[in-house]
Amino acid sequence: MTDLEQFREETRAWLEKNCPPEMREPMGEDDICWGGRKFEFSSPAQKQWLQANAERGWTVPAWPKEYGGGGLSGPEQKVLAEEMRRINARPPLQSFGIWMLGPALLQFGSEEQKRHYLPQIARGEIRWCQGYSEPGAGSDLASLQTKGEDKGDHFEVTGQKIWTSYADKADWIFCLVRTEPDEKKHTGISFLLFDMESEGVSTKPIKLISGASPFCETFFDAVKVPSEQIVGERGQGWTIAKYLLTHEREMIGGSDSAIFAKSDLVSDAVEAIGLDESGRLDDPMMRAELGAFLVDEMAFDAHVAMTRAYMRAGNELGARSAELKYLGTELNKRRQSLRVGAGGANDLVWEGASNDAGQAAKDWLRSKANSIEGGTSEVMLSILSKAILKMPG
Amino acid sequence: MTDLEQFREETRAWLEKNCPPEMREPMGEDDICWGGRKFEFSSPAQKQWLQANAERGWTVPAWPKEYGGGGLSGPEQKVLAEEMRRINARPPLQSFGIWMLGPALLQFGSEEQKRHYLPQIARGEIRWCQGYSEPGAGSDLASLQTKGEDKGDHFEVTGQKIWTSYADKADWIFCLVRTEPDEKKHTGISFLLFDMESEGVSTKPIKLISGASPFCETFFDAVKVPSEQIVGERGQGWTIAKYLLTHEREMIGGSDSAIFAKSDLVSDAVEAIGLDESGRLDDPMMRAELGAFLVDEMAFDAHVAMTRAYMRAGNELGARSAELKYLGTELNKRRQSLRVGAGGANDLVWEGASNDAGQAAKDWLRSKANSIEGGTSEVMLSILSKAILKMPG
C-alpha cells in the first residue's frame, strides 16, 4: 500500500468516526459555520465537527502545521476532499480568514503575525471581514480615500468603507488604508488589521433588493491601530490587495464556489413544466435556452478542471483568474435566471405558506451581484484585453 | 370619387397597359435595371418598362416634374407604390443617382445643376457611383486624403477611393475631395461631380469573399474637374455627405431595401428540415432561434412602419436613422445566417448542378457587410449614444 493509499484509509476511518450524521446532510445558507466570537452554533454537531477538524488542522488542510493547519501535501489534500465529498461532509468552517487573510499572511505576513493570527483563523475563533471598497471607489479601487495617519506608535484611521461583507458579525477587519498621502494612487496604500471593537468603528447594514443585508457600510472615526498591525511594508497594500483579488477571482470563478452551488436545474424544470408526448420538456423555447446553457456549463466545468491541472503543474494563474471570474459569474447569472424561469410563478412567491418561499427568486436577485463583486465583468474584460491580448491603451 | 381614388384607377389602368408580364415576375440580382451608357438591357421588356416610366416621370415619382420626376404628392406616391406591389411590378430603374445624388442635388444643387443632371438620372441615361471611403479612412470618413487642388477654372483631383460600388460600370462619380488643405478635417471637404471617362481615372475591382466584385478601388491621377461641377459651396462637402449618409442609413435600415429582400425563411426551413410527428419543425434548437428571430422581425417591421408615419407627419429623422440602420442590418445578418443554417449542407454547395448553387451561401456572406457599409454598427451606436442619449465625450 502506498503512503497515499494508507492516508486515504486513515482519513476514511477518521471521517467515519468524527463526522456526525447531521453534518452529512445537504446544507442551506443558515447552516454555514462561520466561527468567531459572536457565532452561535446551530447544533451541537456543528460545534463538535468544527472542533474535531480544528484539532487535526483540517479546517485549513493546506496550511503548515505550525500555524494551525494540516500540513497536507497536494495529493493528500485531494484525497481528503474526495473522501469528504464521498460522505457529503459539510465544510467544518468557512470564513474570509481562510479564503483571504490567511493566504495574504502566508505570503506577506511576518513570522510573528503568522503565529498569532493564523491559528485563531484555523480554530474559528476570530471572524474576519474585508475593508476594500469605498463609496467613491467601486471598480476603481485604487482611488480609495480612507486615511491612516502615522502617529508614531499607531495609525489613526478615518474614513468609510462600503460592501463590507458581514461587518456587523465580524470580529476583526483587514483593511486597505491610504497611509502615504503624497504617493500616487497605487503606491500610497497599506494593509492594516484591526479589531472591530476598537473605539471609533461603527457599521450599518445595507439592505439589498433580495431583502437580505449581507453587506455593511463601515465607518472609522479616528480609530487607533497599533503600528505592528500592518501587513507587509507601508505602501505595499496594493500589491497585497491585487494578490488577494486574483485569489478571490479564482475562487468566485471556480464552479465549486459556494455562490454557485448547482441547483438541480434539470429536474426542477421537469418538475415545474413536465414533458410533452414526445418526452421533451413541454416548453420548447425554454428547453432551447437550457440546451445552450448545458453546453456552456460543460465547457466551463472542463475549463475549471483544466485550470486546476495547469496550476497543479506549478503554473501561476495571474491575469487568467479574470477569465474564470468572468465566465463563471456570467454563467451563474444565466443559471439562476433559467431556474426562476423554469419555476414560473411558483418561484416568484415572496411570502407564502412554504418555508423556502422566495428562495429561488432571492438566489436569482443575489446572482446579479456576481458580475459586480470582486471586480465587475467589465473590469475583468479590460484586464484580459490588456494583460493577455496586449491591446493598446 | 375623390381625386386620390381617381388617381388610383388611372394608375391601375396605366400599369395594366404598360407593365409587361415579364416585369411582374420575381427578380434576381441580374434582373436589376441600373441604366447608364454601358448598360445592356436583359430583355426588350426591361427596356420598354423603363421607357414607359421615364416618360411619365415615374422612375422618380416624388421628384418635381421639371427635373424629370412624377411630381406626385405623398398620398399619390403611396398609391403608386401600392398598385405596383399589387401586380408585383419590378422597379423600372434603380441607381445611386436616384437614391443618393438626386436627393443631394435637390437639397444642395444649383438650379442649373438640377436641370442638367436630374433628368439624366430619371431617364436612366447616366449611371452614378459614389466616391467616399478611402483606404486610410473607413469608418473615419472625415479623415479622407484625396486632394482637389484649385487650378482656377478646374480642380485637379489626385488620390484613391475604395469600396466604390460598381465604379467599373458607372459613367459619372460624385466624390468627396479635400479642396481646402488648411481647414480642419470636416470643413476642408468639397462635393465634386465628374465623368469616369476623364483622363486619369482608373478602377480596379475588389474580389470579395462571396466571389463577387461589386466594389472597386478607384484611382485619380491629376483628373481635371471643371469648377462648376462642384455641388454647394467649397468646404460644404461634409454637410452634404452627412445628409446623404443619413439618407442612406434610412434606406439600408428600412426593410424594403433591396438588400433585405425577404427570403422565405419559414417555408425554406420546413422544406429542408421537415416537421416532426407533433407538427413542429424537426430541429428544436433551430426552431427556437427562428422563433426569437420572428419576434424581432415583427418588432422591426412595426418600427419601420412607425418611423414612416413619424416622417409622414412632417418630422425629421436625423440621428434616428442610425437606429434603423443598426437594427435592420443586424437583423438581416441573423436572417441570412438562419437561412443557410436551415438549408444545411444543400446551401453550402458552391458549384454544383443546380443553377442557383451557392446563392444562399453568397447572400449570407454578402450580409456580413451590412453592418459595415454605410457606417458600421459601432459607428451607429456611437452616434446614438451621443446624439440621442447625450452621453458625455
Add this chain to the structure above:
Amino acid sequence: MEILNEDMGMVAESASGLLAKSHPITTFRALRDSGSTLGYDKAILGEMAEMGWMGIVLPEEVEGADFGFRAAGLIAEEMGKNLTAGPFISTAVLSATLLRHAGGEALAQWGPRIAGGEAVIALALEEGAKHRPKSIATTASKGADGFTLNGRKSFVVDGVEADRLIVVAKDGDSLVLALVDPQIAGVSVTSQVMLDHRNAAVVSLDDVKVPLESVIAEGESAEEALNAALQAGRAVAAAEQLGVAKAAAEQTFEYLRTRKQFGVLIGMFQTLQHRAADLYCELEQTSSLVAEALVALDQGREDADALTRAAKAKAARVGRQATEEGVQMHGGIGMTDEMDLGLFMKRDRALAEFLGDAGHHTEWLLRHRGL
C-alpha cells in the same frame, strides 16, 4: 400605423402627469414598507375611475369611456414607469374586455361598477406555475338549478379582497366563465405576496354552488370572450412592462451621465455607450411593436392575436435587458434596496411571467407560422 393622435397624446400626458404627481415610485415604496398584503391602495380606484381609466375599454352604455386599447396601453406604460399599483389590468382590461364580449346582464350590472371604481373583478384562470390557458382542470358541472365548481386557481392577480372572480372552468369539453362572489360557501381565497410586492391569490373552489345566471358565457362564446380578454391583457401588460423598462433605462442613462469612476464620467466608456445605445434601439422598436399590437386590437384586425403575442414576448426580452443592464451599469449600488432598480427588476420579472412568458408566446407564433 399612426403616431399618437391628439386624443391619445392627451391620454398619455394626463396619465404621466397624474401618476408622477400622485403615485410615483415613493408611493409604491411606502405601500410596500407598510406591509400591505393587498398590494395596492384602495383609494386609487376612485382616482382612476375619475380619470375614466377604469372604464377605458368599456362602451358608453355602461358608463365606459370607450377609448380603446391604445389608450389603455398608454396608461399602463405610465403605471409601469411609476410602478403604480392598482387593479387596472385585472379589472379594467381583462375583466372589462371579457364582460364586454360576454355582454348581457353581467355587462349591464358590472360594467358601470367597474367604470365607477366600485368593483374589483379578478380573472381566476391560472392553475399551475406557468401560463397554460388551454389546460383547465377546474370543473363546472351543470345541474338543474345551477353549476357546481371544483378546482384550485393559483396566481389570481388582485384576487385578494376582489368583489367578484371570473372563474374559468370546464363543463366537459365546453369552456365556462362563471362570475363568482368570493364570499359564498366553498370559496377560499389565500393571499400570496409575490416578489414584486403585489398579490396573486390562491383560490380554492370546493363544491361551490352558483346559479345558472352566474355563468356569463359558455362554449364558443366563452372561448371568444376569454381569447379577447387575454389578447387585451397581453398587449396592455406588454405596455406596462415597456414602461418599466423605459424607466429603468432612463435612470441608468442618467447615472451614466453623472457618475464618476476612474476619474471620468462612466458614460464616457465606449462599452457602456454602445450597450446603452443598443438598449435604446430595442426600446424603440419594442415601443412600435406594442403600439402596433394595441392598434390592431382597436381595429379588430385579424393579426391582433399574433401581434399581441409578439409584443408580450418582445417586451419581456427588452424588460430583462433594461433591468439587467441597469443593475450591472450601476454596480453594487444598483443591488441596494435604496435604489429603484431592484423594484423595476422585480416588477419586470413578475410581468414577464404574467399571462405567458416570452417562450410561451413565441411558441404560439412558431405554430402559427407552420413551424
Add this chain to the structure above:
Amino acid sequence: MEILNEDMGMVAESASGLLAKSHPITTFRALRDSGSTLGYDKAILGEMAEMGWMGIVLPEEVEGADFGFRAAGLIAEEMGKNLTAGPFISTAVLSATLLRHAGGEALAQWGPRIAGGEAVIALALEEGAKHRPKSIATTASKGADGFTLNGRKSFVVDGVEADRLIVVAKDGDSLVLALVDPQIAGVSVTSQVMLDHRNAAVVSLDDVKVPLESVIAEGESAEEALNAALQAGRAVAAAEQLGVAKAAAEQTFEYLRTRKQFGVLIGMFQTLQHRAADLYCELEQTSSLVAEALVALDQGREDADALTRAAKAKAARVGRQATEEGVQMHGGIGMTDEMDLGLFMKRDRALAEFLGDAGHHTEWLLRHRGL
C-alpha cells in the same frame, strides 16, 4: 483532466511546425485558385503518413502510431489554423476508427494502407441536407452471394477519387457497413465543390452488387463501430474548428493592435477590447472542452458521447463568434478575398454543418439529460 504531457506537446509542436512551413494558408489559396475539384493536394497524403498522422488512431499491428484522439485533435487544430486541406478526418479519423472497431480482415487489409497514406477511404453516411445518422434510407439487401446496395448519399467528404467508400445502409432494421470500391458497376460519384472549396461528393448506388465479405459490420457491432467513428469524428472536427476560430481571432487581435482609425489604434476602443476579451475567454473554455472530449475518448469513458457532442456544439458557436467578429472588426477589408478571414469564415461554416450542427448535438444532450 491533464494539461499536455510531453508526448502530446511534441505532436502539437511538430504539427504546428510542419503545417506552417509546408501547408500554410497560401498553399490552400493556391490550391483553390488552381480550380482543384478534389479539394486537396494528393501529395499531402505521403507527408502526413510519414509524420505518422494517417495512422494516428490505428493500432501498431496495422502499422498505426496508436497515439490516440487527443493527438489527432492537436493535429486537426493545427490544420484548422493553417486551413490545411487533406483527407485527415475522413480517412485517418472516421474510417480508421470505424475499421478499428469493426476489426477483422478489413482492418488488416486497409489499416496499413491508410497509415501508409496509400488509401483514401470516405464515409458515405449523409443522405440529406442535415446530419441525421439515424435516418438511413439506403438499403443493403442480403442475397446468397452478397449484398445489393441501393440509395443516394450526399455530402460524402473526400468521396471524389476515394479508393473506397464505407457505405452506411440498412438491411431491414439492421445497420450495415459496406466497404465499396467506387469503380464497380452501379456506383456513380459526382463532385460537388462546397463553399469552403473542399469537396463533398454525391454517391449514387444503383443495384450495386458487393460480395458478403464487403460488409465489415452488421447489426449491433455496426452501430457500435459507426458510433465510435462519429464520436471521434465530432471531437476531431471540433478541434479543427477550434483551430480555425483561434487563427481568425489571432489575425483579428493583431489587426486591432496595429490598425489606426480616427487617429488611434482601433484596439484602443473599449468596445472592441471587451468583445475581443470575451472571444478570448470563449476560446479558452472551448479549448478545455475539446481537450476533455478527446481525453474521454482516449480513456474510453462513458461520458465521451456527451462530451464530444458538447465540444462539437460549442466549437460551432465559438467558431461563428470568432469569424463574425473577425469580419466586423476588420471592416470592409475583412470582406475581401485578399484577406484570410473569408476563408476562415467559409471553412468554419462547413465544419459547423459537418457531422451535425450545434443544434443537433444540443438536442441530443437535452434528451440525454431527460429534457
